[in-house]
Amino acid sequence: MTTRRADELELKESLRADCTRCAALCCVALAFRASEEFAADKLPGIACPNLVEGHACAIHGRLRTAGYRGCATFDCFGAGQQVSVHTCAGVRWEDGGAGAANMFVVFDAMRRLKELLWHLADAAEAAGTGPLRATVDETRHVVQALVWEEAATLEHLDVLALQQQVLALLGEVSSAHRGQLPACSGLPLAAGDLRQADFTGANLRGADLRYARLATAVLAGADLTGADLFGADLRDADVRGAQLAGSLYLTQLQAEAADGDEATTLPGAIRRPAHWRTADPADRGQRSPRGDGDGSPGDAFLFEDSWEDAAGRFGREPEGGG
């Protein structure tokens, strides 16, 4: 492993959620809607009814079966512990008032910053020694410095504008990186509504799948090396036996939402989700209900952003409905 690659992996390790050092911020600050992902509505800034003393979740071990799959897949990229232990140290959201409200604003900004750092680590690796590498490194330093800023600075940070800037850079790196790969096999590559599409065994190397709607799509055995999966909706996508190692911008959240197995290859920083099954080629194409994951509030799905909100914000128009 090259030193540079090891550095990127180390950075990503530092972006792991540690719920034991977090005041359960995601369970309070964020909102969610009753849906396939959540069993009930919850308003932002209101503690989830399942949150119990000690910042613990009463249904921790059975989130998926209890209808809270969104919580089982959510990932704060370590924003929770950063805000709880560092940025807003000494503030208790339980005390309410402006302190709590500010803490939630800071948590939102921090989660976005940390997610950007995750993707910038991928971008640094993909950029290699190419012309974009210096810009990626410079951008990482700016974002990394913001992570350690005081709460008052983060409260007023225009984090959405920063996101737009960084996402443009991620797109540039992606285009350059994918341009070096041999063209894939003529399958529809423009991101869009690919729900339930069957890409079994397909060559999707270098495909542009940014914000692609791949929920319930079959990608079993597909080769996604170099494919850009930024923001792709992989909920219940069948990625058994798929080559996801070498894909760009994949997050733990997307992996947790998908349905893979032991034969699925993953980028080095992504942990194999607990609910993925043992590889069985004879089983590919057959869907079965998913079991429980480890159920920590630190591994979940989009809370306040629907896929439509996120895709629209970054310039990719959602197609079709729900």
Ligand code: SF4
């Ligand atoms: S993990 Fe989900 S269900 Fe459990 S307390 Fe947090 S928000 Fe509620």
